[in-house]
Amino acid sequence: MAGTITALRFQKRNRERVNVYLNGQFAFGLPAIVAAHLRVGQTLDDEEIAHLRQQDAVERAYERALNFLSYRPRSTAEVRRNLHRKAVDETVIEAVVERLTRVGLLDDREFARYWVENRVQFNPRGERALRHELREKGVAPEIIADVLAEFDEEEAARSVAEKRAPRLAHLAPRDFRRKLTDYLARRGFAYATIKPLVEELADGLRESSYVESEE
Secondary structure (H helix, E strand, O other): OOEEEEEEEEOOOOOOEEEEEEOOEEEEEEEHHHHOOOOOOOEEOHHHHHHHHHHHHHHHHHHHHHHHHOOOOOOHHHHHHHHHHOOOOHHHHHHHHHHHHHOOOOOHHHHHHHHHHHHHHHOOOOHHHHHHHHHHOOOOHHHHHHHHOOOOHHHHHHHHHHHHHHHHOOOOHHHHHHHHHHHHHHOOOOHHHHHHHHHHHHHHHHHHHHHHHHO
């Protein structure tokens, strides 16, 4: 497919891309930033054309990855899976991941911190649940362990329990304990964290009820 460049034209629907014509015929499209290095009259051999097409594939995949990252931070594995689903070649994926990592847009340790902090702020989970979620995101076990070492499960459990307890306050003490225990367990909190907290809140409700009855 080697030939001489006879025209370089911006695409009508996308001014960020340029159509390359060889020997008077459309040959392929390129990102404008890549096409800027070409000129009319330049001869391209097969190896050069293959290299340009590889650059085009990387740029297209990079734009897809940036769009994927625009919604929220992602783990490296999430980006890889997304590009795989779009049938992107493995060598292109590697190039995109390396580039995103180099510019600081992919960092699994920062992603794991973001994930835990987001959970703590908006939807607290126990360490067991967080560990499972991060594994599902493809974060390495050693990174998960380091990030969760900073996690205060007791504080997170208290935040959840204190919000839930008033909605269960009408129940008998045994049912209150069972319902609140189950609720916290479903959110991945350890039994060692749950038991004393539930007892503390149950005792608080009993004392409150006693004071009210005295009045």
